[in-house]
Amino acid sequence: MSLPFILFFVFAIVAVVGAILLIVAREPIHSALSLIMVMVALAALYLLLGAEFIAAVQIIVYAGAIMVLFVFVIMLLNAGVEERTNWSKIAKYAGLPLGIFLLFELAHWLARSAIGARIANGSEGTNGAVSTRALSEMLFQKYLFPFEATSILILIAILGALVLAKRDE
Amino acid sequence: MEFIAQHPVLVASLVKIAILMAVLMTILAYLSWFERKIIAHIQSRWGPYYVGAHGLLQPLADGIKFLFKEDLTPPASDKFVYTLAPFLALTLAITTLALIPFGPATVWIFGHETHLVVANVDIGLLFLFAITSLGVYGVALAGWSSNSKYSLLGGLRSSAQMISYEVSLTLSVVGVLLLAGTFNFNELVTSQQGYYLHFIPRWRIVPQFIGFLCYFTSAIAETNRAPFDLPEGEQELVGGFHTEYSSFKFAMFFMAEYANMVTVSCLATILFLGGWLSPFPDRWTAMQYLPAASLLALAVYLAYDTFAQMRGIARIQLAVVTALAAVLGLLCLLPAVMPVIQGPFWFTFKMGLLLFFYVWTRSTLPRLRYDQLMSFGWKLLLPVSLLNLVVTALWIVFPQLVNHG
Numbered sequence: 407m408s409l410p411f412i413l414f415f416v417f418a419i420v421a422v423v424g425a426i427l428l429i430v431a432r433e434p435i436h437s438a439l440s441l442i443m444v445m446v447a448l449a450a451l452y453l454l455l456g457a458e459f460i461a462a463v464q465i466i467v468y469a470g471a472i473m474v475l476f477v478f479v480i481m482l483l484n485a486g487v488e489e490r491t492n493w494s495k496i497a498k499y500a501g502l503p504l505g506i507f508l509l510f511e512l513a514h515w516l517a518r519s520a521i522g523a524r525i526a527n528g529s530e531g532t533n534g535a536v537s538t539r540a541l542s543e544m545l546f547q548k549y550l551f552p553f554e555a556t557s558i559l560i561l562i563a564i565l566g567a568l569v570l571a572k573r574d575e
Numbered sequence: 576m577e578f579i580a581q582h583p584v585l586v587a588s589l590v591k592i593a594i595l596m597a598v599l600m601t602i603l604a605y606l607s608w609f610e611r612k613i614i615a616h617i618q619s620r621w622g623p624y625y626v627g628a629h630g631l632l633q634p635l636a637d638g639i640k641f642l643f644k645e646d647l648t649p650p651a652s653d654k655f656v657y658t659l660a661p662f663l664a665l666t667l668a669i670t671t672l673a674l675i676p677f678g679p680a681t682v683w684i685f686g687h688e689t690h691l692v693v694a695n696v697d698i699g700l701l702f703l704f705a706i707t708s709l710g711v712y713g714v715a716l717a718g719w720s721s722n723s724k725y726s727l728l729g730g731l732r733s734s735a736q737m738i739s740y741e742v743s744l745t746l747s748v749v750g751v752l753l754l755a756g757t758f759n760f761n762e763l764v765t766s767q768q769g770y771y772l773h774f775i776p777r778w779r780i781v782p783q784f785i786g787f788l789c790y791f792t793s794a795i796a797e798t799n800r801a802p803f804d805l806p807e808g809e810q811e812l813v814g815g816f817h818t819e820y821s822s823f824k825f826a827m828f829f830m831a832e833y834a835n836m837v838t839v840s841c842l843a844t845i846l847f848l849g850g851w852l853s854p855f856p857d858r859w860t861a862m863q864y865l866p867a868a869s870l871l872a873l874a875v876y877l878a879y880d881t882f883a884q885m886r887g888i889a890r891i892q893l894a895v896v897t898a899l900a901a902v903l904g905l906l907c908l909l910p911a912v913m914p915v916i917q918g919p920f921w922f923t924f925k926m927g928l929l930l931f932f933y934v935w936t937r938s939t940l941p942r943l944r945y946d947q948l949m950s951f952g953w954k955l956l957l958p959v960s961l962l963n964l965v966v967t968a969l970w971i972v973f974p975q976l977v978n979h980g
Contacts, residue, residue, distance in 0.1 A: 435656065435719060442712070449705075462701035470708025471738070477712070478734045481719050481727065538698055538758060 421447035434485045604634035614938040628889035646822035656720035661827035664713025668834035675841045678918030698758040718816035729815030739952040740796040747789035747960040750967040764850030778849040789960040794839040801937035840929035851918030866920040870904030
C-alpha cells in the first residue's frame with residue numbers, strides 16, 4: 407500500500423460521505439458545506455492524478471467562488487429548514503433498485519473499458535503531471551474556437567439573467 | 576535515527592513546519608503589540624506600557640486572558656458550524672504560509688542543502704489563491720451560525736466585500752504573471768534579479784506600480800482591515816461577524832486576521848518587491864553586514880534605554896531583550912550564518928514595511944460607507960486593474976509584432 411493509494415481512498419471516502427450528507431442534511435447551509443467538502447476532496451483527487459492546475463482551479467472556481475455565492479444567497483434569504491415528505495411509492499420501488507442497477511452498470515463498464523484496464527495495470531496512463539504551459543497551449547491555440555465560443559455562451563447567459571431580473575422595473 | 580535517514584524530505588518538512596509555526600505564532604502575538612504601539616504613537620498616546628518594559632509582555636497577558644475567559648456558545652446557534660468557523664478561518668490563514676519562500680531556493684544549513692520554504696509548489700501562486708479564496712467561509716459561517724442579527728449582517732457584508740475585491744486582487748497580480756511567465760514563487764523572485772541603470776533594483780513594482788497599488792488596496796479590503804473594516808464596524812454592528820464569539824474562539828479570528836495580513840504582505844513582497852533579494856548590488860560586499868549591524872544598533876539603543884530610562888523590574892526585562900538582540904547580532908556575524916541570513920533579513924524587512932503601511936492606513940483613514948466601498952471596488956479598482964493588465968499585455972506583445980511584421 408503506497409501513500410497515494412491510501413490517500414486516494416481517504417479522499418474518495420470523504421467525497422462520497424460529503425455527497426451523502428449533501429442529500430441527507432436538512433439545513434441548507436449544511437448541504438452547502440457538504441458540497442464544498444465534496445469539491446475539496448475532488449480537488450485532492452485531481453492532485454493525486456498529477457493535474458495540479460485543474461485541482462487549483464477546481465477550488466478557486468467551485469469552492470471559492472460559486473459555493474460562496476450559494477452560501478451568500480442562503481444567508482441572504484435566510485432559507486429555513488427543509489421539510490421532509492414521505493417517499494413516493496415510485497421512488498421507493500422503482501427508483502432505488504434502478505439507481506443501484508445504474509451504479510453497478512457504470513462500475514462494470516468502467517472496469518471493462520480502456521481507462522479501467524489502464525488503471526488496473528497500474529501504468530501511469532494519461533496523467534503524467536501536465537504543465538500549465540502545455541495546458542494553456544491546448545486551450546488558447548488548438549481549442550481556441552470552442553473555448554471562446556463557450557465564453558460567449560456564458561456571457562449570453564449572464565446577460566439573459568440580467569434582462570430577466572430587470573424586467574419588472 | 577534510521578527513520579530520519581530513510582525519510583529526509585519528510586523530516587526536513589516537519590522541522591520546517593515546526594519552526595515556521597513557532598515563528599509565526601510569535602509574530603502574530605507581537606503584531607498586535609506593534610499595531611497598538613504604532614497607532615498609539617500616531618495618536619500621541621503611549622499605548623501598552625505597564626505589562627513588561629514598553630508593554631512587551633502585553634501579548635502574553637492578552638493570550639492568558641483569552642484562555643481563561645468563559646467560552647460562551649449562544650443557545651440558539653448552530654453548534655457545529657459555530658465551532659467550525661474559527662478553526663476554518665485560522666487553519667486556512669496559516670496554511671498559505673507554507674507556500675511562501677523566505678529565502679533563496681537553495682541554502683546550506685549544517686552541510687545540508689535545503690529550501691527556505693515548506694512546500695515549493697510549481698503553481699504556488701494559484702494554490703495560494705485557492706486557499707485564500709476559501710477564507711470567506713470562516714467569516715460567513717461565523718456570521719450565519721451565531722444566529723444574531725449583528726453577526727449575520729457582518730457576515731453578509733464581509734462575503735459581499737470579499738467576493739468583490741477578490742476580482743481586482745487577482746487581476747492586479749496577472750500583470751506580474753505575464754511579465755514573469757511562471758506561477759512558481761522561487762522563479763517569480765529570481766526573475767526580478769538585476770538593476771536598472773546599475774543601481775535601481777529590477778523589482779516588479781517599477782513597471783507594475785499601478786498593479787501594486789491595486790493589489791495592496793484590494794488586499795486591505797480582502798483582509799477586512801480599516802478603512803474597509805465594515806464587517807466589524809463597531810458603531811453599527813457591535814462587533815460584526817464575531818459579536819457572539821468569546822474566549823479563545825474570538826482570539827482565533829483575531830489571529831486569522833493577523834495571519835492573513837502577514838500572508839498578503841509576504842505575497843506583495845514576492846510579487847512586487849523582489850522577495851528575499853537585497854536592494855544593493857552584489858559588488859557592495861559591505862552590505863552583507865547589515866543584518867548584524869542593525870541588530871547590534873538595536874542592542875546599543877536598548878542598552879541605553881535600559882540604564883537611562885527604566886527602573887526596577889522593567890530594567891531587568893529590557894536587559895534580557897538587549898542581551899537577546901546582541902546575541903542575535905553577533906550570531907549574524909558568524910561565517911556560517913551570514914550568507915543564510917541575508918535572504919530572510921531582506922524578506923522580513925520588506926514584509927515589516929508593508930505591515931507598517933497596514934497599520935498606518937488604519938490609524939489615518941476613516942472607514943468607508945458601504946455604497947462607497949462597493950462603487951470603489953467595482954467602478955474604480957476593477958477597471959484600473961483591467962487597464963493595467965491590457966497595457967502590460969500590449970507591452971509584451973507589441974515588440975513581437977514589430978519584429979515579425
